[in-house]
Amino acid sequence: MVATKRIVVVGIPGVGKTTVIDKVVEKIKEHRFTVESVVFGTLMFEEAKKLGVNHRDEMRRLSIEDQRKLQMKAAERIAKMKADFLLIDTHLMIFTKEGYWPGLPIEILKALSPSNLILIEALPKEIISRRRRDSGRYRDSVDEGEIIRETEIARGMLSATGVITGVPMLIVMNKEDYIEGATQRILEALGVM
Ligand code: AMP
Ligand code: MG
Numbered sequence: 001m002v003a004t005k006r007i008v009v010v011g012i013p014g015v016g017k018t019t020v021i022d023k024v025v026e027k028i029k030e031h032r033f034t035v036e037s038v039v040f041g042t043l044m045f046e047e048a049k050k051l052g053v054n055h056r057d058e059m060r061r062l063s064i065e066d067q068r069k070l071q072m073k074a075a076e077r078i079a080k081m082k083a084d085f086l087l088i089d090t091h092l093m094i095f096t097k098e099g100y101w102p103g104l105p106i107e108i109l110k111a112l113s114p115s116n117l118i119l120i121e122a123l124p125k126e127i128i129s130r131r132r133r134d135s136g137r138y139r140d141s142v143d144e145g146e147i148i149r150e151t152e153i154a155r156g157m158l159s160a161t162g163v164i165t166g167v168p169m170l171i172v173m174n175k176e177d178y179i180e181g182a183t184q185r186i187l188e189a190l191g192v193m
Contacts, residue, residue: 005085005190006113008104010092010158011120012150013139014127016174016182020120021087023183031192033084040090040103043074057138060094064101067094071103075111085190088112092119092157095140100153104161117169118186119158124148126176 011017021037028035045056047070053059059067078088091103104112122130124147131139142150155171162169170189174182187193 004082005115006088007085007116007118007190008088008090008112008114008161009118009120010090010103010154011122011174012127012147012154013091013137014131014134015120015122016126016130016176016179017089017120020172020174020179020182020186021089023179024186025087027183027187028085028190028192033192035085035087036081036083037087037089038078038081040074040078040088043077044070047073055138060096060101064096064098067096067101071108072111075108079111079113085192088114092154092161100157102157104157106164109161109164114165114167116167116189117158117161117165118189119154119169119171120174120182121151121154121171122174122176124151130176 009017009021018039025035025037041056041059044059045053048056048059048062051062051066053062059070062070078086093100094103124144127147128142128144131137158169158171168189170186172182172185
């Protein structure tokens, strides 16, 4: 039995986080470890519905105070989850009207207590086309320049998160036609080969 790994997976919207996580989960299962994945935003949305929020993409329009409460509730639930490998699908920053708001401030990081941080990146062109294709979502539509800016901000946020947690930060490129590459790199980092 390996020590529990709590893996926080982040990346700007449209990099393909959820797809990569699903693949990683599938592979870890083949190795007979217990593995869970949780979408932070889904837990927040369950709570947000009680406030009358109708869509997950409406949450970032709530007041920061309300978002912070939802954020802490989600983190507290995740803190109680157990598995050999727990993958947490979340965001370094949220695009609110007041500006970029940290998805992983210090108190949330304390609750989640990650063992690994993984930032997924992708080519701006692929991110844009994935955001456009994602018809069930209300993605903010932006150009390539804005994607590059978001990517840079994410890297800065990742550094801060690394310093706070003291855990390794892996940056993985997710190529649309080669998801196996990203999946393999993550499995290798987690010692599942
Ligand atoms: P997702 O389905 O991963 O795009 O998440 C949906 C929404 O959940 C995001 O747009 C945010 O409003 C919210 N969310 C997800 N993770 C966090 C977090 N760590 N802190 C605050 N809000 C979050
Ligand atoms: Mg997702």
